[in-house]
Amino acid sequence: MLPHYSLLLFLCLARLLSPSAALPFEQRGFWDFAMDSMDTGGMMTMMRDEEEGSAVDPTFPPGVPTCPFGCHCRLRVVQCSDLGLTEVPKDIPPDTKFLDLQNNRITELRENDFKGLTNLYGLSLRNNLISKVHPRTFVPLKHMQKLYFSKNLLTTVPKNLPASLVEIRIHENRIKKVAAGAFAGLSNMNCIEMGANPIQNSGFEPGAFKGLKLNYLRISEARLTGVPKDLPESLHELHLDHNQIQAVELEDLRRYKNLYRLGLGFNHIRNIENGSLSYLPRLRELHLDNNRLTHVPRGLPEMKYLQVVYLHSNSIGHVGVDDFCPRGFGVKxxxxxxxxLFDNPVNYWEVQPATFRCVSDRHAIQFGNYKK
Structure with a gap:
């Protein structure tokens, strides 16, 4: 019998001379991993499956959805922007939460483009060429809350928007008309951005915003000549800047008692009828810059919560001592x-210091006549 150390040496030599001896691995090709881990029978089976078309791609195990070609899929976000797409891609994973299709060349949304995407939370279609939307396109999107549809070729608000929608941005389209009930059933809607559309006051049919409890509405860069009628009473922010509004009449703001920010800059406003601002008891910001006002609007001293007033770039030639602050023991x-107040024809040295007695700090007043 061999000594125990001789037996050990013999076993080691036998192992080294064996064809199956383990040597340091040096990868030379992609399939080296597979070939090293498979026996001859396994390799033959895989080759046979390849020929028959039944081989399983190890990158995508059975039941795991693939990512549309050219897109990037990660953490339930599918990014397909800037790919020159002309239609919505197929095989979008059903668990997708956010789908980014902006900056493509999509011209139409068809009925089944979003079929099965019941978990979708946000959809970006910004900057495409979409002019046609099937009436049932958005029906499968039961939980979608954000829809970004800006910079397309829409002429009307898409029909049958999801009832779960909270925010829609459809500015820079070609919308000229908002029909009655265009936003029907959207009781959760919080924000609508629809500026830069060629819409006139007559383009809003009665009941266009019926049932909405909006917080934010912007209709800037349109063709409005006055404050639109029958906007949601719930509004906290209303932006109508960059239009052709000529005046603010007494009844224009009567409905909006909850407003805290009103944007009317870059219009043609010459007059704000006395008493108009009294309907806005909670207003905190008033933007009237770049208009044609000749005096400070009446009623500002009675606005207890007003903190910011933009009146620059108007034609104001005089500022009175009681134009901004209440008299005596008036409450603010x-x-x-x-x-x-800059860029107005008023001389700042003619304004009495007491005019700004209810201003928090002298730096809060922008009064320099900087325009040459």
Whole structure:
């Protein structure tokens, strides 16, 4: 019998001389991993499956959805932007939460483009060429809350928007008309951005916003000549800047008692009828810059919460001592922290210091006559 150390040496030599001996692995090709881990029978089976078309791609195990060609899929976000797509891609994973299709050349949304995407939360279609939307395109999107549809060729608001929708942005399209009930059933809607559409006041049919409890609405860069009628009473922010509004009449703001920010800059406003602002008891910001006002609007001293007033780039030639602050012991709950009066023909040295007695800090007043 061999000594135990001789037996050990013999076994080691036998192992080294064996064809199946383990040597340091040096990968020379992609399939080296597969070939090293498979026996001859396994390799033959895989080759036979390849020929028969039944081989399983190890990159995508059975039941795991693939990512559309050219797109990037990660953490339930599918990014297919800037690919020159002319239609919505197929095989979008059903668990997708956000789908990015912006900056493509999609011209139409068809009925089944989003079929099965019941978990979708947000959809971006910004900057495409979409002019046609099937009435049932959005029906499968039971939980979608955000829809970004800006910079397309829409002429009307898409039909049958998901009832779960909270925010829609459809500015920079070709919308000229908002039909009655265009937003029907959208009781959760919070924000609508529809500026830069060639829409006139007559383009809003009665009941266009019926049932909405909006917080934010912007209709800037349109063709409005006055404040639109029958907007949602719930509004906190209303932006109508860059239009052709000539005046603010007494009844224009009567419905909007909850407004805290009103944007009317870059219009043609010459007059704000006395008493118009009294309907806005909670207003905090008033933007009237770049208009044609000749005096400070009446009623500002009675606005207890007003903090910011933009009046620059108008034609104001005089500022009175009581134009901004209440007299005597009049109540103002919050002091102004921003008043802009620059680029007006008024001489700042003629304005009495007491005019700004309810301003938090002298730096809050922008009054320099900087325009040469």
């Amino acid at each position: 709950r919050t002091f102004y922290n921003g008043i802009s």
